[in-house]
Amino acid sequence: MNFNLILQQLLNGISLGGVYALMAVGFGLIFNVLKFSNFSHGGVVTISAYFGYFMSQYVFPNFVITFILTAIFGGFLGVLIEKLIFRPIRLKGAPLTLFLVNSITAAMLVQQFFAVMWGDNYYPYPEFIKETAIHMGEFTISKIYLLMLSISAFVLLVLGYIIKKTKIGIALRAVSSDIRTPSLMGINIDFVISMAFFFAGVLGGVTGYLLGMAFTVDPFIGSMIIKGIVAAIIGGMGSLGGGVIAGLILGVAESLLIAEIGASLTPIVVYASIILLLLIRPEGISGKTYIVKA
Helix, strand or coil: CCHHHHHHHHHHHHHHHHHHHHHHHHHHHHHHHHCCCCCCHHHHHHHHHHHHHHHHHHHCCCHHHHHHHHHHHHHHHHHHHHHHHHHHHHHCCCCHHHHHHHHHHHHHHHHHHHHHHHCCCCECCCCCCCCCEEEECCEEEEHHHHHHHHHHHHHHHHHHHHHHHCHHHHHHHHHHHCCCHHHHHCCCHHHHHHHHHHHHHHHHHHHHHHHHHHCCECCCHHHHHHHHHHHHHHHCCCCHHHHHHHHHHHHHHHHHHHHHHCCCCHHHHHHHHHHHHHHHCCCCCCCCCCCCCC
16 A cells, blocks of 8 residues: 555545544433433434435535534434433333333334335435545545544534533533432433433434435435444443544544455454454543443
């Protein structure tokens, strides 16, 4: 592999890793608060991808407007899912197993719904960028991948600021540490949990839009959430920063391996390496352990 190809694949990997990081953080947000694996996040990604396609193709053929609308739509979709699927069983004190079952069922429901309604057809987003690449000698940079990287970085920085510097962010951190005690201090637990799903939904909306723009939209686009879950586990469950780092590492590793050994062998090497990593360091990159409290 020549030097230019390595640089190109490295940049592509970082850009794709940024999207994996978005998925990992969206997954990690809900895990931090309710301590269960929210597979329904993949459904939010799928619905948002279709929503973004519909809006950009038939309503507003403008990237900025449709991107913002899709992100907001994803946020409210996340809140709706929390209120309809998770809140009723949470208020009944149901075991965490039911949260997991409901989340998997919701993801499968979304996938099957779109498969029945629109089949296995692929829907490409409009070409917002006419010149798709920047050529620098033998080095080619995809404008779409650069845009993905820029947006992912911006969204993660904004979310990081919200979590660390705002009142709702402080409340989220308090609830993630102990879901019961903050209510004794006047914190509305239901509202905080809804906001966690809203922020995760926004990340899901952004992810769906970026994946739809970079690839095409189909009923199984939400299955890419598996990469985000893997990144969250590698980063260390409960560590959003670890999820970001792991997402970037996973994206870079995939891109370099695809260029070197091909797309068919890459998943085998990647997943085998992940198993080995977790056998050696089960707490993940962050080195933090977590305790189930909800």
